[in-house]
Amino acid sequence: MVKYTLKRLLMMIPALLGITVVSFAVMHLAPGRPTDMMTDLNPQVTLEAKQRLIELYGLDRPLHVQYFDWLGRLARLDFGRSFAPDRRPVLDKISERLPVTLALNVASLAIILCVSLPVGVIAAVRAGGLFDRATTVLFFIGFAAPSFWLALLGMRYFGVELGWLPISGLTSLDYDQMSAPGKLADLARHLVMPLIISTIGGLAGLSRYMRSNMLEIIRQDYLTTARAKGLPERVVIAKHALRNALLPVITILGLSVPGLIGGSVIIESIYAIPGLGQLFYGAVMSRDYPLVMGGLVIGAVLTLLGNLLADLGYAWADPRVRDAAFK
Amino acid sequence: MNLKIFLKRFARNRLALAGAGLVLLLFLVSGAAPWLAPHDPDRVDIRNRLKPPSGEYILGTDSLGRDVLSRLVWGARVSLKVGLVAVGLATAIGLLLGAAAGYYGGLTDGLIMRFCDLMLCFPSMFLILAVIAILEPSIWNVMIVIGLTSWMGVARLVRAEFISLKNRDFTLAARALGASDGRIILRHLLPNALAPVLVAATLGVAGAILTESALSFLGLGVQPPTATWGAMLADGKDYLSRAWWLSLYPGLAILLTVLSYNLMGEGLRDALDPRQ
Numbered sequence: 253m254v255k256y257t258l259k260r261l262l263m264m265i266p267a268l269l270g271i272t273v274v275s276f277a278v279m280h281l282a283p284g285r286p287t288d289m290m291t292d293l294n295p296q297v298t299l300e301a302k303q304r305l306i307e308l309y310g311l312d313r314p315l316h317v318q319y320f321d322w323l324g325r326l327a328r329l330d331f332g333r334s335f336a337p338d339r340r341p342v343l344d345k346i347s348e349r350l351p352v353t354l355a356l357n358v359a360s361l362a363i364i365l366c367v368s369l370p371v372g373v374i375a376a377v378r379a380g381g382l383f384d385r386a387t388t389v390l391f392f393i394g395f396a397a398p399s400f401w402l403a404l405l406g407m408r409y410f411g412v413e414l415g416w417l418p419i420s421g422l423t424s425l426d427y428d429q430m431s432a433p434g435k436l437a438d439l440a441r442h443l444v445m446p447l448i449i450s451t452i453g454g455l456a457g458l459s460r461y462m463r464s465n466m467l468e469i470i471r472q473d474y475l476t477t478a479r480a481k482g483l484p485e486r487v488v489i490a491k492h493a494l495r496n497a498l499l500p501v502i503t504i505l506g507l508s509v510p511g512l513i514g515g516s517v518i519i520e521s522i523y524a525i526p527g528l529g530q531l532f533y534g535a536v537m538s539r540d541y542p543l544v545m546g547g548l549v550i551g552a553v554l555t556l557l558g559n560l561l562a563d564l565g566y567a568w569a570d571p572r573v574r575d576a577a578f579k
Numbered sequence: 580m581n582l583k584i585f586l587k588r589f590a591r592n593r594l595a596l597a598g599a600g601l602v603l604l605l606f607l608v609s610g611a612a613p614w615l616a617p618h619d620p621d622r623v624d625i626r627n628r629l630k631p632p633s634g635e636y637i638l639g640t641d642s643l644g645r646d647v648l649s650r651l652v653w654g655a656r657v658s659l660k661v662g663l664v665a666v667g668l669a670t671a672i673g674l675l676l677g678a679a680a681g682y683y684g685g686l687t688d689g690l691i692m693r694f695c696d697l698m699l700c701f702p703s704m705f706l707i708l709a710v711i712a713i714l715e716p717s718i719w720n721v722m723i724v725i726g727l728t729s730w731m732g733v734a735r736l737v738r739a740e741f742i743s744l745k746n747r748d749f750t751l752a753a754r755a756l757g758a759s760d761g762r763i764i765l766r767h768l769l770p771n772a773l774a775p776v777l778v779a780a781t782l783g784v785a786g787a788i789l790t791e792s793a794l795s796f797l798g799l800g801v802q803p804p805t806a807t808w809g810a811m812l813a814d815g816k817d818y819l820s821r822a823w824w825l826s827l828y829p830g831l832a833i834l835l836t837v838l839s840y841n842l843m844g845e846g847l848r849d850a851l852d853p854r855q
Contacts, residue, residue, distance in 0.1 A: 270697040278709055389594075396837035398789055400796050401812055401830030404819065412820045514704030518793055522816075532705060533797065536712040544709050552700040559700075 256567050256574040264556060271552040272326060276319050279545050326549070332542040334535075342546035345531060350550075352422070353520070353527035357512045360447050361505065364454040369501070371455075372462025377489060379467060387459065395456035399515060403449045403522045410445065418442050420524040446523045450515060454508065461504055465497040499570055506562025510555045588850040595846020601839035609656040616649035620806045629822045639824040641814055647824060650806035651832055657807045658836055661722050661791040662784035668726025669787075670780050673733025678764055678772075680734065681741025692738070695731045703728045707790065711799045718801045721794055725787050733779050740772035774851040781844035785837045792833050808833050 306312050313321075325332070331342035371391075375384040411419035418424065422442050423435075430438060469475065470493060478488045516529030524530070528547065535543035567574040590596055608615060617637070624644035632639045638647040680691040707724050714720045744750060745768065753767050794800030795809030803810060808829040815825030 266693070267697065267700065270693070271700055274697060274701065278706065279713070281710065281713055392841060393834070393838060396785065396789075396841055397834045398792055398796075398809075398812075398830060398837075400793060400809075401826070401833065404812060404816055404826045404830070408819045408823060408826060510700070510702040514702035517704050517708065518797070521797065532708065536708045536799070539712060544712065548701065548705055548709055551702045551705045555700045555702065 253568065253574060257564060260560060260563055260567075264560065267556055268553070271549060271556070272323055273319070275545055275548040275552070276322060278548065279541060280315060280318075331546040331549070334543045335540040336538065336543070342542050345543060346528065346546055346550055349526060349528045349531045352525060353513070353516050353529060356443075356446065356450070356519075356525070356527065357509075357516065359443075360450045360454070361508070361512065363447065363451045364458055365501075365505075367451070368455045368457075368459035369462055369498075372459040373466055373489070373494065373497070375459065376463045376466030376470065379463075384463075391456035391459055394452040397452065399449055399453055400518050400522055402452060403445070403519065406445050406449060407522075417445050419445070422525055446519050446525060450512075450519045453515070454512075457508075458501070458504060462497060462501065465500060466493060469493045469497050499566065502562050502565045502569065506559045509558030510551070513551050513554055585850055589846055592846045592849060594842050595849070598839040598842030598844075598846060601835060602843055605655055605659060605836060605839070608652055609659045612652050612656055616646075616652045618646035618649045620645060620649040620653040621804045622646075629818065629825075631822070632824055638828050639822065641811070641825055642818060642822075645806075647811070647828060650811060651808070651828060653806045654808045654811065654829065654832065655836075657718065657801055657805065658788045658791065658833075661718065661725070661801075662788045662840070664722040665725035665729070665787040665791075666780050666783040668723065669730040669783060670733050670776060672726070672730035673779075674737055674769070674776065676730070677734035677737025678741055678769065681738035682745055682760070682764055682768065684742075688738070691734070695734055698728065698731050701728075703790075704793075707794065708797075708799060711794065716794070716799045716802055718805070721791055721800050725790050729783060729786065732783075733776055736775045736779055737772050740775065741768055744768050744771055778844055778848045778851065781840055781847055785840035785844070788833065788840070789837055 311318070329343060331346070333339050334342055334345055368391075371387050375381075375387055378384055406417075407419040410417045418441060422439060424430075424438050424442075427435060427438055470489075475488055475492055478492045479485070483492075513528070516527055517533050518529070519525070520527045520529035521533045528550070532544070532547040532551075534540075535547060589599075622645060624640070626644065627636070627640050628642055628644040630636050630640040630644070636646050636648070638651065640646055641650070676691050676695070680688040706728050710724045710727075711720060714724075741764075750763060750767055753763050758767075791800055792807070792809030792812070795807045796813045798810075798813060800809055801807045811829040812826060815822065815827075815829070818825055
């Protein structure tokens with residue numbers, strides 16, 4: 253396992269380099285220079301000042317020199333400073349927003365798992381039945397509904413019309429005066445809608461996947477054997493089939509990371525949740541290039557880490573995988 | 580596969596048939612938009628702003644007094660165009676890279692597939708937003724960027740098909756007869772790999788339409804005054820309690836469109852699957 257982990261970690265190095273190359277290339281597609289945005293809007297900036305800025309950011313040097321310079325700073329975890337008036341380091345801005353986004357995504361992933369795995373299994377065991385057809389249609393509709401639209405509908409009915417749930421932010425205005433349990437309840441009330449909305453679209457994929465996985469396994473010989481030796485159907489499904497069907501789900505979880513992080517842009521900007529998605533959206537709207545570049549790199553690195561965790565989890569659960577890696 | 584058998588199998592699936600019917604209807608609506616729309620979609624009429632659905636304005640009017648139904652009908656054109664162009668681009672790139680990787684193997688394959696993995700690392704929403712921010716939002720930029728960030732699935736599919744096909748007897752026979760690489764790829768391998776690509780493309784249109792509507796909702800997609808469903812929802816966001824119709828109908832239109840493409844794609848997959 254240690255050997256496998258090391259091998260897997262080494263494999264990440266070229267991927268990390270690739271991520272920096274793509275991020276750098278994307279940001280230098282622009283006609284004109286990133287500093288134009290800072291200076292064009294401000295008539296007081298003289299040509300000399302503009303030139304000084306260009307030299308400060310090294311934008312007058314050849315692209316490859318700029319890239320390696322930037323890479324060198326990244327290696328020391330220096331993502332540069334934001335163009336926003338506060339001029340704070342990009343990494344500080346991102347790291348204070350990251351926990352919110354991670355917590356939200358882990359929570360919605362947990363809900364997706366708790367709902368779609370049982371649904372997938374039951375649908376497979378009674379394939380073609382009413383439950384199977386009803387959940388398929390329902391989840392398909394959820395998959396097709398744009399999350400921002402569901403969010404708007406939710407805000408209107410549960411927020412405006414019924415007044416049950418708050419429609420923006422993570423906490424109420426009087427949050428600081430609340431007791432500890434009150435604070436927790438307040439936070440939970442704010443999280444209900446964003447969590448449910450960000451879960452709906454993810455149900456279809458995983459439950460369908462689990463269903464087809466189970467269907468495949470139910471036909472296998474070893475299940476016939478288990479039944480033949482007189483095990484009750486419940487044990488056959490819950491022990492023999494489920495274990496094998498669950499394995500590939502680990503990989504699917506790893507693969508769903510980029511979608512979740514990308515989706516947080518929409519959910520967080522609608523519900524005014526101070527997470528990475530909202531930060532990135534703001535950075536894009538105000539053309540805060542260092543922050544956009546940092547967000548791109550961090551977003552991709554998070555995906556890479558998600559895949560790493562999934563692969564390690566899979567290797568831990570299935571010895572065949574870690575052995576195969578050395579053949 | 581025989582076209583007749585395929586159509587018969589596809590027609591047996593009622594959901595898929597309904598999806599295909601709706602997609603067809605959508606094409607008709609966008610084609611006939613100028614005749615179907617009861618009003619000019621861009622005509623501003625402040626005196627009639629935020630009017631609830633009525634005889635004259637069947638689905639009400641928006642904050643500038645524009646007819647919601649007419650904007651929905653014209654918005655269908657944008658969705659259709661974005662879906663087709665973005666997926667066309669993604670499919671072309673995926674076919675090209677997947678075919679090269681699968682056919683030539685070795686270093687070509689390694690490089691292309693590593694690039695594919697790399698692109699899959701980026702949350703596509705982040706990548707798309709970053710590029711749009713640099714290039715200025717416009718319908719063409721949206722279509723191109725969605726296309727450039729969604730070819731990876733097709734590339735992997737085509738590569739897998741090519742690897743399984745390139746050493747079959749019919750390929751070897753063609754090569755023995757002196758066919759060039761290009762001829763083998765175009766005439767012998769590609770036609771056999773098209774079925775899964777067709778499925779992926781149909782599902783891809785659904786994804787592209789969803790992405791475009793999200794971008795337009797965020798104000799980074801197709802720019803006003805062009806009517807798009809995403810932008811109409813963004814407008815409705817500010818009148819949640821005063822004008823419910825603004826936030827209901829455009830979303831319903833997106834939902835139905837995406838759903839029909841998905842149902843049609845799943846139906847195609849089942850009908851083309853030889854194992855069934």
